[in-house]
Each structure stands twice: as structure tokens, then as C-alpha cells.
Amino acid sequence: MKNKNVAFMTQAAMIAAIYVVLTYIFAPISFGEIQVRIAEALTILPLFTPAAIPGLFIGCLLGNIVGGALLPDIIFGSLATLIGAVFTWLLRSRKPIIGTLPPIISNVVIVPLVLRIAYGVNLPIPFLMLTVGIGEVISCTILGLIVYYALNRYRNTLFPKAAAM
Template identity: 65%
Template sequence: MNMKKQTNTLFLAQSAMIAAIYVVLTVALAPFSYGEVQVRVSEALTILPVFTPAAIPGLFVGCLISNILGGGILPDIIFGSLATLLGACFTYLLRNRNKFLAPLPPIISNILIVPFVLHYGYQVPLPIPFLMGTVGIGEVISCGILGMIVYTILDKHRTAIFRTAV
């Protein structure tokens, strides 16, 4: 197999595995994964674009499938998944900066997008600034705290786990 084909296969395999893990964590922990107050443990995986660009489509597809399986309405499926995609893209762009900046993009993108979906899509009668706070707390726990734990563990084994030529 030539190098380019091998790299593409590895990229696809990593993306698929990340999507699958995201879905399994979200669905298995469903009571915490959905609603106006949520700590979606799978969002800890949004740290992965620091290690591989394959995490970007993996996180997007994983979030998309999770939102569909969770019975989300169309605006949630679309905009919730886009929030994760934006967070993953900007985390990738920050990969060579201070490691503590890496969880900020998914936290910020979810704080700016998800409360509007909750308020206007699901008709949650809470004020948007309050929903920004509840979403933010959940994202800080999942991305900021759990994500940095994932980062610390994976950083020790970076080359063995994420061997890509990308």
C-alpha cells in the first residue's frame, strides 16, 4: 500500500473511532448528555484535534449521530453539531499554543450556540444568559476538566496512538 493511501486509511479509521466513542459515551450517559443542564462527558473528546486532524470530522459525525439518537429536533441536530465542529476546528488551530487554550473553542462555541437552540428550538422558558451559564458550566466540566485529563493521558503516548503523516 502506498504512503498516501495508508495515511488516508489511518485518517478515516481514526475519525470513525472517535465518532463511535463519542456516540457510545453520549448515549450510554444519556441522563447527563441531553437537556438544558447537561454535562456531555463525550465533549471531553473535543481535545483530540490537538493530536490529530482526524478528530475534526470524527467529533462532528459523533455529535450529529448522538443528537439524532437522542431524539433532538432538527435545529439541535444541525446547530449543536456545528457548535462541536467549530470547537474542533479552532482547537486544531490552537494545537501548537498553550495546552490550556485547547478546551476553550468548544466551550465558547457551545455557550454561543446551544442556548439559542434550547430557548427557541425547545422553547425552554429560561433566559438565554442563564442558559449560557448552564451550558458553560457543563462544558467547563466536560471540555475543561475532563478534556484536560484526557489530554494529560494521551500526551504521554502521543506518538504511539496518533501516528499520522498529516
């Protein structure tokens, strides 16, 4: 049981750290009305391990803080990632492309409201939903599936059953 908890926490911490680093490195395209957050490619990881759920949430939370996001963005942007991660985990028995949908949907619904309320972006909500959605499809689906197929070959090595819930 102890090894199971250590493996879970280690995986979550590594995922959070990678998310933060990717958000920081690609900060110029990770924030704003039109954004492609490269770190969102990691939202595919709940298909491999439940440790990705807290890892992605904490990574997004810290990435938003380090990136200088405003408090509503830190809170609600991170919650959008958490919601997406939970539902991706719930869809883990489906085709991988289906697992990319929850983070896209949660971000398309939440982030435009954050942009409007927190940052005062005065563009129509449907337009913001479109721009956020395009960025999420690029990150979560295109890049996420690249990550998925690159890691799937090594899934038993990288994500042993000991880390499962």
C-alpha cells in the same frame, strides 16, 4: 498516500464511535438546560490529530440523532462541535488549556439559542449560557485535560504522523 488516508479515516471513525457511545451511555446528563456531556471531553483530540475534526462532528451528529434531539439541535449542536474542533486544531501549538476554549465558546453561544428555539426553554438566555458554560467547562476543560494528559504519553503511538493533514 493511501495509508495516510486510511489512518485518517480510521481515527475519525473511532473518535465518532466513542463520542456516540459516550453520549448514549450518559444520555440522562447529555441533554437539556443543565448538561454535562461527557463525550465533549473528546473535543481535546484535535490537539493530537486533524482526524478529530470530522470524527467529533459526525459523532455529535449521530449522538444527537440517537439521543432523540430535535432537528435544530442535531444541526446546530453538531455545528457548534465542528466549530470548536476546527479552532482547537488551529490552537494546537498553544498550551492544552487554551485548546479547551473553542468548544466551550461555540457551545455557550449556540446551544442556549437551540434550547430556546427548538425546545421552547423559557429561561433567560444569559442563564442558559451560564448553565451550558458550566457543563462545558466540566466536560471540555476538566475531563478534556484528563484525557489530554492520559493520551499525551502515547501520542506518537495513537496518533502517528501518517494521519496528519
